Amino acid sequence: MIRKTFVMKVYPDKHEEYEKRHKALWPEMVQELRKHGAKNYSIFLDEDSHLLFGYVEIEDEEKWKQMDKTRINQKWWNYMKDIMETNIDRSPVSKELKEVFHMD
Template identity: 50%
Template sequence: MKIAFKMRLKPGCKEEYRKRHDAIWPELKQLLKQHGVSDYTIFLDEETNILFAVQQQDGGQSSQDLGKLAIVQRWWDYMADIMETNEDHSPVTMPLLKVFHMD
C-alpha cells in the first residue's frame, strides 16, 4: 500500500533537512526496510515549508508507526530543531487522502 502524509519544516532549514537526510543513518534505513517501508520520497513546497512524504508499505506500518523504537526516537530528537514536532519530538504529521492514481 502506498501512503502519503505531510509535515512542516521550520523556515530556513531546507538545506539542513536535505543534508541530514542525505546522510540518513544506515541502521535507521535498514529498520525501515525490515518493517516494510520502501520507495520513500519526501518533497518540499518551498512557498509553505510543507514536506510531502510518500512511501510504500508492505508490512502494514509506516515510518511514523515505529516511534517506540529507540533509533526512531533518536532520529526524531535529531530532527526536532528543524521541524514542527509533538512533545515527544515525533514530527507533526497529517495523512493525505489519495484522490487520483495513474498507472
C-alpha cells in the same frame, strides 16, 4: 502494497539542514525502515510553504506503526526536532493525506 502520503512542516530557515540530514541518513535507520516494510520512500519540499510531502509504500499497516517505537526512530526524532514542527513526544507534526487518484 499500501501507498501512504503525509505532510509535515520544516522551519523556514532550515530547508538546507533538513536536506543535508536526509542525504546522510543513518544506515541503521534505512535498515529499520526496510525491516518495517518501507519501500519507495520519498520526501518533497515546497519551499514557499515550507511543507514536506512524504510518500512511502509499506507492506502492512500494523508492522509500519511499530516503527515509531524503535530506538533508532526515537533517536532520529530527537535529532530532527530543532528543524521542524514536532509534537510533545518529538514526533513530527504530520497529517496523512487521502489518496484520490492513482495511475500505474
